[in-house]
Amino acid sequence: MAITGQVGDFMGGVIGSLWALAGVFLYFSAIKMQNKELENQSKFRREDRILDSIKEFENTFFALLASQQRIKDKLSADFYDAKFDDNHKLCEDKIHASGNNFFYEAYLVLKKLYSFCERDSFKINLKPNNELPYATQKEDRKRIMKNYSEDLAVANIGFREIHFERVKLKVDELNKCKAIYILYFIHYSSTIGHYCRHLYNILKYMDQVKIDILVMVRNNFEGNERIVKMADVNKRFKRYAAFLQSGLSMSEMGILFYNSLIYPKAKKLYLRYNLLENLQDVYLIKSEHKDLIKNFKCKSSDEMIEILLA
Template sequence: MLLEKRLAAEYRKQLRNERISMFFRKAGMTIYEKCSWMRFGPVFLAVSLFLIFFVAFVLWLKISINVDFPFLKFTNVKQLEYMGQIGDFFGGVLNPLLSFMALIAVLFTIKMQSKELKEAKEETRIANRIQDKQTAVFERQNFESVLFRLLDVHSRLAERIRTPNKLGDGDRFKSLVDNVLDLVNENDSVLKLQHSNFDNIDSWFERKAQQERLNAEGLGKLIEAVRLVINQEHKILLSQYFRNMYQILKLIDNFKLEVYEEGSEKGKKSKRQLRMEYFQRRQYCNILRAQISDDELKVLYFNCLMHTGYGLKYYVEKYSLLKHMDQNDFLQVSWEWSAMYLKTAYADYELITDFQIKEFQKARSSSSFIHIFPHHSHQ
């Protein structure tokens, strides 16, 4: 029985000690939570103000009421003067040191703030760049969706023109080309006679002038033949075909492409940026060019010579849509028919110079003012 009572007493004592310990731990946690909102700055300021007022209060009691405090009892005035000199000495030494330390702390704070501000600006710049890239991706997706729909329409229009309503008529594009070439060859006999007389001209300038007049006359006869053939039976169908092609090229040319280059000024594009943008647009035009047959290229050549095809001719020359046309097996005439287009209409991408790309960019920029200063109608 005694052993049981002793064990019970020890258990109750241990339980009481644990409860007391738990109480103090909870009290400490409560006080810590209540005071956790306080920071070093407010606490330091409060302690400093308390010490200042406490010292001022003690000095006031000592000087005004002459109250003595333990360890602060002065027996004579000389001792006070001596302690004042010691205080002035320590104050004169410590004040510059503390001021210098405060200045160092301020400079360190400014440096840290500058670093944080620089990092914040860099993060903002990266975030803006990511957002711009995401926006560019969405815009490109929408652009390609519209582009491929127009390309599908172009394929269906070309197939409708190519497939005749009557059996035995053959490819309508080929028949149009043959009709135009027949008319041109009939009218070229007189021009060939004029060209044969060039050998009797000794002056290079006169021969060049004669060749230019011959080219102009041959171009006039070619345009007349094209007008007779294309603007007759198949005018409506071909007009729809070329208007759709014009809208495809216009969509590609007006699509906003931004090639970023580190160090470039905002609003100004370098030669490299202009070439990269031109290359990307040309890639889309290559998709359209790959769907155009040889006879379609020849009909396209004819159409852009007329007044209504000037708008489409700009894109044909800019993006080299006549690149795959066989120049040796086309017009067998005495005048220079290939000179009716710029050389870029037949050139590979590698042969396009930066100057030519810049000139096309200038022409594109000035085209927005055509409605103010009209010169001729476009496609």
């Protein structure tokens, strides 16, 4: 019995120690699992905060898009062009345009103003029918009609000889385009000005939210997971910019292009989000104007045809 008791005490001591050691391992394993669970919960909370920020942005962004469309639809103005009447006489044609048609007519005025400033001297002739009897060739009649159309446009926006002379003092194309657009923009500031400011503030808001979300990702994730999530954020905001761009007509993009020449902050955002990437060079006043903005990529009709037919 004494020997058996000793064996029992020995076995009890060994087994008890093993159970105690197992209990220690189980305890630390439970703590490790608990820490992992807390870490996962913390990770989910961080992701939820980012998703909540994106959701809040989307609600505001699409509301701003709807507001921008309402501003665009309400834009309207009277424009003046030349036409031949039933008696083959040139006369003034009044056009009331709104929405997309407003931008189409407004951009034509900008082109006419530029063409007018290409003349050698300031001369507005609002009585073109005095010249028509001497226009024996078809090209002469086209020239008279074109000049009359330009004269009507510049007279309507209050373009004067002193403005013409100041534009003529600009020796390089960039400053010339800036001067012409500023004079043009002053006349349409109550319409195009409001539209451009609202569009700029949408882009500014979008850019700031993107920066804020990228900072959240950078502060809450590491390694490859951080890279993946930052790439996802960038893709998201490219899609938002695509939504904004999809509502722009060629005339709108043309006006925004020349608007960016005098507003560098807007130009920076236009380039960052490729807002004007679908603008073709044939829709600029001159195709070489695409080079007025550094790093601006403008599509060429010839290049597009080659790509599609390759």
